[in-house]
Amino acid sequence: MFIIGELINGMYANIGSAIKERNKSEIQKCALEQVACGADALDVNCGPASRQPLVDMPWLVEAIQEVTDKPLCLDSSKPKVIEEGLKAARNKTIINSTTADPEKLEIIIPLAKQYHSKLIGITISAKGIPQNKDQRLELAATIVATCSEKEFSIEDLYLDPIVLPVNVAQAQMNDILESIHEFRIISDPAPKTIVGLSNVSQGAHVRSLINRTFLTMAVAYGLDSAILDPKDKELMDALITAELILNKNIYCDSYLEAYRKK
Amino acid sequence: MFIIGELINGMYANIGSAIKERNKSEIQKCALEQVACGADALDVNCGPASRQPLVDMPWLVEAIQEVTDKPLCLDSSKPKVIEEGLKAARNKTIINSTTADPEKLEIIIPLAKQYHSKLIGITISAKGIPQNKDQRLELAATIVATCSEKEFSIEDLYLDPIVLPVNVAQAQMNDILESIHEFRIISDPAPKTIVGLSNVSQGAHVRSLINRTFLTMAVAYGLDSAILDPKDKELMDALITAELILNKNIYCDSYLEAYRKK
Numbered sequence: 001m002f003i004i005g006e007l008i009n010g011m012y013a014n015i016g017s018a019i020k021e022r023n024k025s026e027i028q029k030c031a032l033e034q035v036a037c038g039a040d041a042l043d044v045n046c047g048p049a050s051r052q053p054l055v056d057m058p059w060l061v062e063a064i065q066e067v068t069d070k071p072l073c074l075d076s077s078k079p080k081v082i083e084e085g086l087k088a089a090r091n092k093t094i095i096n097s098t099t100a101d102p103e104k105l106e107i108i109i110p111l112a113k114q115y116h117s118k119l120i121g122i123t124i125s126a127k128g129i130p131q132n133k134d135q136r137l138e139l140a141a142t143i144v145a146t147c148s149e150k151e152f153s154i155e156d157l158y159l160d161p162i163v164l165p166v167n168v169a170q171a172q173m174n175d176i177l178e179s180i181h182e183f184r185i186i187s188d189p190a191p192k193t194i195v196g197l198s199n200v201s202q203g204a205h206v207r208s209l210i211n212r213t214f215l216t217m218a219v220a221y222g223l224d225s226a227i228l229d230p231k232d233k234e235l236m237d238a239l240i241t242a243e244l245i246l247n248k249n250i251y252c253d254s255y256l257e258a259y260r261k262k
Numbered sequence: 263m264f265i266i267g268e269l270i271n272g273m274y275a276n277i278g279s280a281i282k283e284r285n286k287s288e289i290q291k292c293a294l295e296q297v298a299c300g301a302d303a304l305d306v307n308c309g310p311a312s313r314q315p316l317v318d319m320p321w322l323v324e325a326i327q328e329v330t331d332k333p334l335c336l337d338s339s340k341p342k343v344i345e346e347g348l349k350a351a352r353n354k355t356i357i358n359s360t361t362a363d364p365e366k367l368e369i370i371i372p373l374a375k376q377y378h379s380k381l382i383g384i385t386i387s388a389k390g391i392p393q394n395k396d397q398r399l400e401l402a403a404t405i406v407a408t409c410s411e412k413e414f415s416i417e418d419l420y421l422d423p424i425v426l427p428v429n430v431a432q433a434q435m436n437d438i439l440e441s442i443h444e445f446r447i448i449s450d451p452a453p454k455t456i457v458g459l460s461n462v463s464q465g466a467h468v469r470s471l472i473n474r475t476f477l478t479m480a481v482a483y484g485l486d487s488a489i490l491d492p493k494d495k496e497l498m499d500a501l502i503t504a505e506l507i508l509n510k511n512i513y514c515d516s517y518l519e520a521y522r523k524k
Contacts, residue, residue, distance in 0.1 A: 217507060
């Protein structure tokens with residue numbers, strides 16, 4: 001599992017203030033903590049309150065890559081903000097994200113190619129959030145086809161079925177899980193799959209339990225990557241154990257510690 | 263999920279002594295505790311040390327059904343022991359279990375029919391434990407075919423892929439999970455699926471975490487029933503949440519408490 005730490009996001013109070021006050025050490029502390037807990041990459045999001053995201057994004061990128069060379073997942077709905085991040089990045093990058101809308105794909109895919117970035121494609125469009133598995137597959141196929149047309153390597157594409165909160169879209173959870181499995185058979189070589197995990201428990205009372213249960217089920221369905229809170233120890237324990245059961249880590253009595261030392 | 267409590271088993275010291283000393287109240291306490299924690303049925307096993315299982319089994323059955331009318335899962339490799347349990351039972355029963363061996367099926371299926379009992383069929387045979395999914399499916403097909411021949415209702419059949427300990431058979435875990443899914447498409451109407459959960463963590467250090475992670479994944483693969491420790495609260499929380507995600511319980515903020523009050 002490729003783990004992307006979600007905590008460098010301006011919507012969290014500590015990060016929001018750190019961005020505003022140009023408090024680099026707070027950002028760097030958050031980066032290093034996530035890496036220490038097992039993050040393979042770090043999401044970077046200025047947050048909704050950022051008044052100058054075109055400046056904040058490269059500042060965040062610079063701050064983070066002073067302390068780690070982990071890949072950065074540049075998270076914005078605005079292509080120009082992503083581009084400012086790409087320009088500043090020396091670390092490897094992942095663009096988070098494009099939708100399935102032709103006009104968005106037209107801008108984002110060339111950007112990913114130009115900067116040798118991986119790309120997350122979310123199965124939504126201007127028509128809204130898909131209501132079932134077939135609509136998810138249709139949007140996924142659009143993203144894959146456009147990437148192929150533009151000669152963007154499908155192996156560098158992560159498809160996100162868009163995880164909805166269980167308290168508002170309970171009937172869609174099974175479709176979301178099955179989409180993870182089916183996205184992988186859209187093309188050969190297969191696209192990878194990713195989820196923004198925390199969304200599943202948005203507004204729920206027992207968030208951590210719902211997050212780790214959904215993640216464990218998604219691992220059973222073949223999930224490749226997740227954007228999540230790596231500081232949630234129980235979540236990471238569940239993830240490590242799910243991958244152990246699928247024979248992705250070798251069993252030893254202290255497999256949790258062994259994984260973390262890796 | 264149909265939950266069968268595993269704790270009335272002579273291999274546990276408290277139950278072993280209670281059987282030996284004919285301490286009915288210890289057995290009854292264990293029965294009621296499991297029911298209070300969510301058990302839908304109770305496994306009944308005299309344990310390997312029982313010198314007179316033909317007497318111990320009906321004694322256990324009598325003791326338990328004095329305090330609960332939950333179904334009893336009569337657990338023995340000896341058909342005669344199961345039969346003594348069936349004779350004593352007023353509660354509904356589940357025979358645990360038959361193998362795929364013709365001579366065993368020849369005895370156990372008629373017994374299940376005679377006593378209107380459900381039946382667990384484990385996919386092992388005199389040749390030993392299956393080494394992969396195909397061997398499991400072959401044994402499952404033998405059990406299903408023999409039940410059909412003998413006009414035993416397939417809807418009353420629970421197929422068990424035989425869960426092996428992750429520390430000795432890690433490479434088989436994925437096959438075991440996929441078997442759960444594939445057993446259900448062997449016939450229409452479908453047989454049900456069941457696992458003896460605790461086996462997955464036999465000999466491992468972090469047993470509860472491995473148990474609940476495997477169970478969550480098995481739920482994702484469509485598992486119908488499990489023999490487990492219902493007093494493991496974290497296990498039950500994971501199970502309730504996995505079923506919530508699959509839309510089998512309705513979401514409310516206090517869904518864990520709501521499930522338990524049911």
